[in-house]
Amino acid sequence: MKKLSARRRHPLAAVVVLLLALAATGGLYAAFAPAGKAQADETAQSLAIDEGKKLYSVGCASCHGSGGQGTSDGPSLVGVGSAAVDFQVGTGRMPAQQPGAQIPKKKVIYNQAEIDQLAAYVSSLGAGPITPTTSQVDPSGADVAKGGDLFRTNCAQCHNFTGEGGALTKGKYAPSLEGVSPKHIYEAMQTGPQSMPSFPDTTMPEQEKKDIIAYIKTVNGNESETPGGLSLGGLGPVSEGLFGWIFGLGGLVAIAVWVAAHTAKAKKS
Secondary structure (H helix, E strand, O other): OHHHHHHHOOOOHHHHHHHHHHHHHHHHHHHHHHHHHHHHHHHHHHHHHHHHHHHHHHHOHHHHOOOOOOEOOEOOOOOOHHHHHHHHHHOOOOOOOOOOOOOOOOOOOOOHHHHHHHHHHHHHHOOOOOOOOHHHHOOOOOOHHHHHHHHHHHOHHHHOOOOOOEEOOOOOEEOOOOOOOHHHHHHHHHHOOOOOOOOOOOOOOHHHHHHHHHHHHHHOOOHHHOOOOOOHHHOOHHHHHHHHHHHHHHHHHHHHHHHHHHHHHHHHO
């Protein structure tokens, strides 16, 4: 007993007891807190899916089927992922007003919270591309020159050199990229909406997508920001050469005719 009492009176006894208490508290927190947070996240996700299913039943099921399996009026949504939903609904393309060769962009009818709920429900039908985060689509510090090379190689055939869009076959068209948010540009590259091919991260890494976004934002500024003057539709050297040939050479011919006519008149007088 005397030995035990001596140990209790040891100067370090209080420190040891405090350390043991802190270790026990930390262990209990590590054991139970993550599980609680995961459970809360799971509950929130489940609620989002339930709300998204309600919205889907009202606004989407008539074309895409009650379970997203697709119908003759709309494709299957199994495996399209949340990124496709965020792009299509977030740009107003969906729900579609009427069938056609291509569904145009229009006023958005859902708020972002409802779009997220729809995306959660569609994601629950099958894994697919995930809605990108803010850091993933932020073009700050991206390589604009490299983005231009990538854009001209992969995108300019349809969207033209500065992303102003252009006509395709069978009534389809490549829309203008002016004013499109970085998130929606990224999602379009991920999912390949309508006639556009998809560029997953295995084909085009995240950084290259950022480079392309930076290029689009650079060349799609105001008309006053167009280097060299008028954009001439952004069609590149063909339209610029044609403009120079018709107006430049035509103007020189007109001046030459005017000078010759006035010279002849001066000689007669």
